[in-house]
Structures are given as structure tokens and as C-alpha cells.
Amino acid sequence: MNPAISTDIAAQLIALLAVLMLVVQLLLVVQRMLLTSIRLFAVQSMFLAGIAAVVAFFHGAMHVYIVAGLTFIGKVMFLPWLLDRQVRRMRIGQEIEPLVNFPTSMLTCGGLTLLGYIVARPFTSLERLGNNTLAVAITLVLTGIFLMFNRRKAITQVLALLTVENGVMLAAVALTTYGMPLVVELGIFFDVLVAVMVLAILVYRIRESFDSMDVGKLTQLKG
Amino acid sequence: MDQFSPILLNLGLLGYVLGALAGLVFFRRSRAANLGAFGCAAAAAACTGLACVHALLTGAATDAGSTRLVPTLVPYVQFTVCLDPLSCFFGLILSLVALALSIYSLGYARGYYGRKSVGVLGAFYNVLVLATTLVFLSDNAFFFLIAWEIMALSAYCLVSFEHEQNETRNAGVLFFVMSHIGTGCLILGFLLLFQASGGYGFAGFHALGDKMAASPRNAAFLLFLVGFGVKAGLVPLHIWLPAAHPVAPSNVSALLSGVLIKTGIYGLARVLFDFLGTPPNWWGVTVLGLGTLSAVLGVLYALMQHDLKRLLAYHSIENIGIILMGLGAALMFLHTGHPVLASLALVAGLYHTINHAVFKALLFLGAGAVVHAAHTRDMEEMGGLAKRMPHTALFFLIGAVAISALPPLNGFVSEWLVYQSLLQGFGTTSSLIRLMFPLSGAMLALTGALAAACFVKAFGITFLAQPRSTHAAQAREATPTMLLGQGLLAAACVFLGLFPTLFLKVLDPVTRQLAGPALSTQLSLANGLVLSGATPGGGSVSTLGLTAAAAGLLLVPFALWLVYARRTRVRLGPTWDCGLQGLTPRMEYTATGFSKPIRMIFKALFRPRREVQREYDFSPYFAKTLRFESHVEELFLTRLYRPLYGAVWQASRRMRALQAGSLQAYLIYIFVILLVLLLFAL
Numbered sequence: 001m002n003p004a005i006s007t008d009i010a011a012q013l014i015a016l017l018a019v020l021m022l023v024v025q026l027l028l029v030v031q032r033m034l035l036t037s038i039r040l041f042a043v044q045s046m047f048l049a050g051i052a053a054v055v056a057f058f059h060g061a062m063h064v065y066i067v068a069g070l071t072f073i074g075k076v077m078f079l080p081w082l083l084d085r086q087v088r089r090m091r092i093g094q095e096i097e098p099l100v101n102f103p104t105s106m107l108t109c110g111g112l113t114l115l116g117y118i119v120a121r122p123f124t125s126l127e128r129l130g131n132n133t134l135a136v137a138i139t140l141v142l143t144g145i146f147l148m149f150n151r152r153k154a155i156t157q158v159l160a161l162l163t164v165e166n167g168v169m170l171a172a173v174a175l176t177t178y179g180m181p182l183v184v185e186l187g188i189f190f191d192v193l194v195a196v197m198v199l200a201i202l203v204y205r206i207r208e209s210f211d212s213m214d215v216g217k218l219t220q221l222k223g
Numbered sequence: 224m225d226q227f228s229p230i231l232l233n234l235g236l237l238g239y240v241l242g243a244l245a246g247l248v249f250f251r252r253s254r255a256a257n258l259g260a261f262g263c264a265a266a267a268a269a270c271t272g273l274a275c276v277h278a279l280l281t282g283a284a285t286d287a288g289s290t291r292l293v294p295t296l297v298p299y300v301q302f303t304v305c306l307d308p309l310s311c312f313f314g315l316i317l318s319l320v321a322l323a324l325s326i327y328s329l330g331y332a333r334g335y336y337g338r339k340s341v342g343v344l345g346a347f348y349n350v351l352v353l354a355t356t357l358v359f360l361s362d363n364a365f366f367f368l369i370a371w372e373i374m375a376l377s378a379y380c381l382v383s384f385e386h387e388q389n390e391t392r393n394a395g396v397l398f399f400v401m402s403h404i405g406t407g408c409l410i411l412g413f414l415l416l417f418q419a420s421g422g423y424g425f426a427g428f429h430a431l432g433d434k435m436a437a438s439p440r441n442a443a444f445l446l447f448l449v450g451f452g453v454k455a456g457l458v459p460l461h462i463w464l465p466a467a468h469p470v471a472p473s474n475v476s477a478l479l480s481g482v483l484i485k486t487g488i489y490g491l492a493r494v495l496f497d498f499l500g501t502p503p504n505w506w507g508v509t510v511l512g513l514g515t516l517s518a519v520l521g522v523l524y525a526l527m528q529h530d531l532k533r534l535l536a537y538h539s540i541e542n543i544g545i546i547l548m549g550l551g552a553a554l555m556f557l558h559t560g561h562p563v564l565a566s567l568a569l570v571a572g573l574y575h576t577i578n579h580a581v582f583k584a585l586l587f588l589g590a591g592a593v594v595h596a597a598h599t600r601d602m603e604e605m606g607g608l609a610k611r612m613p614h615t616a617l618f619f620l621i622g623a624v625a626i627s628a629l630p631p632l633n634g635f636v637s638e639w640l641v642y643q644s645l646l647q648g649f650g651t652t653s654s655l656i657r658l659m660f661p662l663s664g665a666m667l668a669l670t671g672a673l674a675a676a677c678f679v680k681a682f683g684i685t686f687l688a689q690p691r692s693t694h695a696a697q698a699r700e701a702t703p704t705m706l707l708g709q710g711l712l713a714a715a716c717v718f719l720g721l722f723p724t725l726f727l728k729v730l731d732p733v734t735r736q737l738a739g740p741a742l743s744t745q746l747s748l749a750n751g752l753v754l755s756g757a758t759p760g761g762g763s764v765s766t767l768g769l770t771a772a773a774a775g776l777l778l779v780p781f782a783l784w785l786v787y788a789r790r791t792r793v794r795l796g797p798t799w800d801c802g803l804q805g806l807t808p809r810m811e812y813t814a815t816g817f818s819k820p821i822r823m824i825f826k827a828l829f830r831p832r833r834e835v836q837r838e839y840d841f842s843p844y845f846a847k848t849l850r851f852e853s854h855v856e857e858l859f860l861t862r863l864y865r866p867l868y869g870a871v872w873q874a875s876r877r878m879r880a881l882q883a884g885s886l887q888a889y890l891i892y893i894f895v896i897l898l899v900l901l902l903f904a905l
Contacts, residue, residue, distance in 0.1 A: 099887065115898070115901065115902075118905065119901050119904065119905065142894075142897070142898075145890065145893065145894045145897065146894065148890050149886075149887045149890035149891050149894060157886070
């Protein structure tokens with residue numbers, strides 16, 4: 001295959017997948033059902049794994065395959081399964097109650113997306129792959145944090161944290177041709193894995209102690 | 224280059240490390256831990272002391288280079304030591320005191336057998352001495368700060384050693400907080416020096432001040448003054464000192480008061496004379512003024528104490544003041560360009576440094592033996608100990624005479640030198656500022672007199688008359704090793720007092736490094752038998768001669784007895800008791816009563832309060848019970864630190880509103896800051 005054409009195809013594929021990640025993120029913002037949110041996260045992670053696979057395939061970087069594989073196994077299969085089981089086992093209500101209502105959240109996230117694109121503009125020359133992937137990555141981080149404080153239930157905050165992490169991974173894959181050194185990627189990956197497992201246990205404990213997953217109840221801990 | 228001193232020094236440092244390890248290894252076996260830790264410390268102190276004396280006397284110190292102790296991995300941080308004259312002098316002080324203390328501790332630590340872990344005490348003691356040695360010897364700012372912090376932390380652990388008591392814990396925390404305020408200032412000061420020199424080596428800092436702009440130079444001076452002033456116990460930064468020294472085990476109190484606070488003096492001498500170049504006049508005036516203030520206030524508050532160790536702690540503030548008077552005067556002389564007088568004042572200050580280290584350590588050891596025997600630090604419950612602990616009483620008396628600056632002991636010699644430099648300072652300048660010199664001289668005279676009054680009280684109430692409690696009545700003499708430790712220091716007091724001209728040779732390389740000329744030949748007349756004031760206008764004095772004269776005068780009453788009274792009859796009878804049924808301890812003069820005249824004279828300062836409660840049946844003249852309480856206000860505590868503490872507390876309470884305990888709020892903080900940063904980046 002002609003190298004110029006293949007790079008072009010890679011760039012377009014990555015841009016497509018990145019935009020799909022952003023769309024899923026916005027869907028998460030307005031999603032009312034908890035289990036659907038978890039599935040949406042799995043879908044978003046799948047797109048991330050896809051980007052990693054594209055990078056690996058078109059640039060012949062074998063170790064990025066490992067990243068893609070780990071992302072798939074960890075974030076598409078294992079973590080969603082873990083959270084899913086947690087939700088079912090604790091019989092939490094499915095309804096998500098946001099602090100800010102959905103239209104306002106949507107508008108805010110639109111603003112954050114705009115901000116992400118403006119902030120990323122000076123750095124577009126650094127992007128080796130795809131267009132605007134950095135902008136999407138920043139937007140994912142910002143909306144992820146917004147999601148975190150816009151939710152009451154501890155488990156939805158874990159989910160939001162995971163989308164922030166997806167944004168960081170996207171930036172890492174997009175900005176460096178062959179991804180970060182494998183050791184760093186593995187480090188981040190296991191970091192997140194362990195963090196989520198710990199959080200899952202903590203959420204369970206919070207539920208046990210307060211009979212609720214509303215983090216607002218944590219103010220009772222303050223002396 | 225001569226390798227004798229560095230090798231001995233390394234041996235000594237190794238000895239402290241071994242001592243600390245021995246303390247930890249024999250954690251559960253008191254006797255072995257005691258022998259291992261304090262034995263190693265004594266040997267190590269002897270080694271480092273020899274190394275310092277050798278370097279000073281052979282002149283090896285003058286051109287000493289750096290020696291690397293441990294290889295380093297980080298740029299700028301060099302673990303190097305340098306045996307230059309100033310370091311050696313302070314190393315000598317430390318080693319001398321540590322040697323006596325370690326021997327004393329062999330006996331003193333027995334009091335903790337079965338009660339507390341002697342191993343922990345020994346380990347921290349070794350770490351403290353090791354860190355203090357490294358503070359004196361390091362020639363890299365990073366290494367200095369690391370050693371400084373280890374010193375502060377191990378000192379904190381030792382102060383809190385008897386942590387079961389509330390008072391001890393509070394004192395430990397106060398020490399910790401004050402110490403860290405000081406360290407913060409030091410770090411900022413060293414950063415200013417780093418900015419000017421581009422390195423952290425002390426060699427690069429030499430005379431750096433002349434190349435610095437005025438404002439960073441003055442800022443550095445103030446930062447170092449506060450930073451080292453906290454450690455030295457300079458008024459008004461002294462409040463930790465009378466809290467922390469009494470509650471520590473007595474061997475540690477002696478180390479704190481004798482040596483640890485001298486690290487502040489060392490730092491000031493190093494920074495002011497070595498690093499910051501020719502001083503502006505106000506530096507000297509500030510140091511001299513603060514020194515005078517510390518001296519007078521220290522002794523005044525000391526007079527009001529009836530806790531023996533607290534009294535000694537306040538005297539440390541007084542003596543630090545006297546040392547700083549010497550250093551301040553030296554700075555002023557350097558400013559006006561009188562190097563000989565500057566040398567004289569510096570010699571006076573440094574001589575008083577070693578003297579104070581020796582006699583204060585001696586007094587704390589004596590107090591330790593007394594407290595150990597009488598089971599209390601309150602002087603009002605002691606008394607009559609001279610009969611029960613004759614050797615301790617003798618050594619304490621030697622220390623008391625020395626600290627009261629009475630001839631012929633060492634305190635007199637160094638205070639005389641301070642007077643000499645102050646009195647000769649009047650002619651060095653024509654500006655009005657010269658009035659500082661006679662005024663501080665007068666304040667020094669007042670200090671000396673009050674100190675003498677204070678030690679009449681301390682010795683009299685503690686050792687003389689009848690015991691006021693059963694513990695005091697059953698007191699027993701201290702163990703031989705405890706007496707040996709005190710004896711060493713008492714001998715040092717006598718030596719430094721009688722043969723000052725011999726010792727002044729040791730100070731020659733130090734003055735040559737810091738101020739200018741060496742003075743030992745100018746200061747000694749008549750083959751070193753007489754100490755002179757260095758300049759034609761100065762006085763001269765001979766402690767040896769005074770002693771000889773006193774001994775000669777002692778013959779006079781003996782001769783009179785021989786001539787007139789040999790055949791008269793000797794009659795023994797009880798002391799006149801005003802016709803009562805014998806004398807009881809309740810009739811004795813109390814410590815509070817003794818200091819009452821002075822409390823009344825300085826009423827404006829002390830603001831004394833007293834409460835008297837009487838219970839009587841039919842007439843107020845026949846009271847059944849009487850309760851008397853008297854308080855003296857500590858001005859700095861009530862007027863400066865309490866309001867400051869209150870303000871900080873209030874501000875913290877308001878800040879707590881930020882910490883709402885709500886997860887969402889915290890996330891919003893992060894989010895907002897992230898947004899603000901991003902918008903700034905645009």
C-alpha cells in the first residue's frame with residue numbers, strides 16, 4: 001500500500017473514532033439509567049482500543065497492540081462487568097439524579113467542548129495522528145470532571161473518573177507516534193484497574209454504613 | 224596534608240553511629256544498652272575532641288580542605304565536612320561537653336532501668352550528638368540543613384522522652400513548632416545566598432555579602448537572625464527554651480543547654496562574620512541590643528523560678544545574651560574598621576560560649592543528680608542536701624560561682640573580656656550610637672549582680688539548711704560515674720578560669736579567620752600569668768594572682784587564731800531559736816520569699832499576682848489553714864504569643880469553611896482551578 005495513502009486513512013480513522021468517543025461522552029452526560037451508562041462507557045473504551053489498534057497497525061508498533069488488547073480486556077470487558085455486578089448486587093436504584101438538570105448539563109458540556117478546542121489549537125502541529133484528537137482528549141477530561149461533581153451516587157463518580165482516564169489515554173496515544181513507553185502505559189492501566197477495584201469496595205462500604213450511595217452524606221464524617 | 228584530624232574525626236563519627244546502633248540492638252536489655260550507647264558516645268567524643276584540638280593547635284585548620292563523608296547522587300548536595308577554625312572550636316565545645324555527659328549518663332540512665340527504654344534514650348542521644356557535630360562541621364548548605372533537621376528531630380524525641388506527662392508533651396510540641404519556624408527562615412536565607420553565589424558550598428559563600436545588593440543582604444541577615452535566634456533562645460524567640468529544658472532527662476537538658484543552643488551562635492558567627500561581608504552599622508546595633516535584652520530579661524525571669532531546672536534554662540537565655548553582646552560589639556567594630564577590637568569582642572563572645580557550655584552543663588548535671596535524689600524539681604521541697612550529697616554540692620557550687628561571674632572561675636574571665644571590649648568601644652565612633660556601649664556594659668553589670676543573687680538562692684535553698692521534704696531528707700549521694708562527669712566539667716571550669724591565656728591560643732586561628740588579627744600574645748602579660756585588655760587603654764587582671772592573694776589572706780585569720788585565741792575555750796550550742804521549741808524546716812527562708820524584693824522592684828515587668836486564703840475559727844491571728852499562691856506574668860507569652868496564637872486559630876477556623884466535607888465541593892474546586900489555568904494559558 002502507498003505509505004502516504006495509508007497514513008491518510010489512519011488519520012481519518014482515528015479522527016472518526018475520537019469523535020465517536022466524544023459523542024458517547026455527551027450521551028453519558030444525559031443518560032438517566034445507570035446500567036446503560038456503564039455500557040456506554042464500555043463502548044467508549046472500545047473506540048479507544050480501536051484507536052490504539054489503528055496506531056499499531058499503520059505504524060507497525062507492536063507494543064501498542066498490547067495497549068489495545070489490555071484496554072479491550074480491562075475497560076471493555078472486566079471493569080464494566082465488575083461495575084454491573086456491583087450495581088445489581090447492591091440493588092441500587094437505576095435512576096441517576098444529577099445536581100444540574102440535563103439541558104443545562106448539555107449546554108455546559110458544549111461550552112467545555114468549545115474550550116477544549118480553543119485550548120488545543122496552538123498544539124495541533126504537535127499531533128502526529130488524526131485531527132483534533134488532542135481537543136477531544138481535553139474535552140473528555142473536562143466533561144469527565146464535570147460529570148464527577150454532577151452526580152450524587154458514588155458509582156457514577158467512579159464511571160466519570162474512568163472517562164477522564166480515557167481522555168488521558170487518548171492524548172497519550174494521539175500525541176506520540178508510538179504511544180508512551182509500554183511501561184508507563186502498563187503503569188497507568190494497572191493504576192486505574194486497582195483504583196476502581198478499591199473504589200468499588202469503598203462504595204460498598206459507604207452503602208453499608210450510610211444506607212445510601214449519596215456522597216453528600218459523607219459530610220457527616222466531618223468532625 | 225595532615226591526615227591525623229580527619230581520620231580521628233571519622234573514627235568519632237563512626238563511634239556515634241555504633242553507639243546509636245548499640246542502643247537499638249539492645250533495645251530490651253537496659254544494662255547492655257546503657258554501656259554500649261553511652262560508652263561508644265564517650266569514646267567518640269574523645270576522638271572528635273582530639274581531632275578538633277589537634278587541627279586548631281597545629282594550624283591545620285587554617286587551610287583545611289573539604290573531606291567527603293559519603294558519595295552523593297544528587298547535584299548540589301555534597302556530604303562534605305571541613306575542619307576550619309570556627310567549626311573546630313565549636314566541635315571542641317561539643318566534644319568536651321559530650322564526653323562528660325556520656326560518662327555521667329552511664330550512671331544517670333540507671334534511674335530508668337525497668338521504667339523506660341534506656342536503649343531508645345541512648346540511641347537518640349547518639350544521633351543528637353552526631354547530628355550536632357555534623358552541623359558544626361558541614362560545609363555545604365544542604366548537608367547543614369539536613370544535619371540541622373536531624374538534630375531538631377532527635378532533640379524533640381529526647382525532650383518528649385518522658386511523654387507520659389502532659390507538660391512534657393506540650394513542651395515537645397512547642398519546641399517542634401518553634402524549631403521549624405526557625406528552619407523555614409534558614410532555608411529562605413540559604414536560598415538568597417544560593418542566588419548570589421550559584422552553589423551551596425560554604426567555600427563559595429565566603430565574603431559573599433560584599434557582592435550582594437543591599438536589600439537581599441539585609442533580608443538574609445534578618446532571616447538568619449530569626450532562624451538561628453530561635454535555636455539560640457534569643458528574646459523574644461526564647462519561649463520554647465524554659466519549657467523544653469526542664470522536662471527533658473537531665474543529661475539531655477545539659478546537652479540542649481550546653482551545646483544545642485550554641486548551634487545558633489555558631490550559625491550567627493558563621494553567617495555574619497564569614498558569609499555576609501562587612502556589616503552595616505545597624506546589624507551590630509541590633510545584635511548588641513537583642514543580646515542585652517536577652518541577658519537582662521533572662522536573669523530577671525530566672526530569679527522568679529523555683530523549679531531548679533527551669534531556673535537554669537532561663538539562665539541559658541541570659542548567657543546567650545552575653546555571648547551575643549560580644550558578637551554584636553565585634554560587628555560594630557568591624558563596621559567602624561577596628562579589627563583589633565573586633566577580635567577582642569569576638570574572643571570575648573566565643574570564650575563565653577565555651578564557658579557557658581561547660582558551667583551550664585555542669586549545673587544541669589548537678590540539678591539532675593539533685594532531682595534524681597529528691598524526686599522533685601521544686602526547690603521549695605529540697606534543702607539540706609549539702610550534708611547528704613557533699614560532692615554534688617561542691618560541684619554545683621563551682622558551677623554557681625562560675626556562672627555568677629565571680630573570680631577566679633571562667634565566667635568571670637569571659638565577662639571581663641566582654642566588659643573590656645564594650646568599654647573600649649566608646650571611643651571608636653563619634654556618633655550617638657556609641658552610647659550603646661556603656662549602656663550595655665551597665666546592663667551586663669546588672670545581669671551579673673542578679674545572676675549572683677539568683678545562685679545564692681539556688682544553692683542556698685537547695686543545698687543548705689534543713690530538708691523540707693522526706694525525699695530530700697533521704698537523699699543519697701550520686702553514683703561515681705555521675706560524679707566523675709560533673710568533676711570533669713568542674714575541672715574544666717577551674718582550668719578555663721585560672722589559665723585563660725593558655726586557652727586563648729586555641730582561639731587565634733578563629734579570630735584570624737573571622738575578624739583579623741590573632742590576639743593571644745597581646746592579651747597575655749607576664750608570661751601568660753596576667754590577662755590584659757589588648758589595647759593600651761584596657762585593664763588587666765590575673766585570676767591566678769587573685770587566687771594566690773586569697774589563699775594568702777586566708778593565712779591571716781589562722782595567724783590571728785594562733786596568736787590570740789589558742790587558749791580560749793570552744794563552746795558548742797544550738798542555733799538561737801527565739802525561745803521556740805527547736806528549729807523546723809517550716810521556719811526556713813523560701814525561694815519565693817528570697818526573690819520577693821526583686822519581684823517588687825521590677826513590679827512593672829513581672830506584674831505579680833497573689834492569692835491568700837485564710838481559714839480561722841475565732842480570730843484572724845490564729846489561722847487554721849493558709850493557702851498562698853503567687854504568679855508572675857511572662858510578658859512575651861501573654862502579650863505576644865497568646866494573641867498571635869489566637870489570631871492564627873481564628874484564621875484557621877475561617878479557612879475550615881472551605882473544607883466542607885462534601886465530595887462535590889472538592890471536585891468543583893479542582894474543576895474551577897483547572898478551568899482558570901486553561902483560560903490563563905490562552
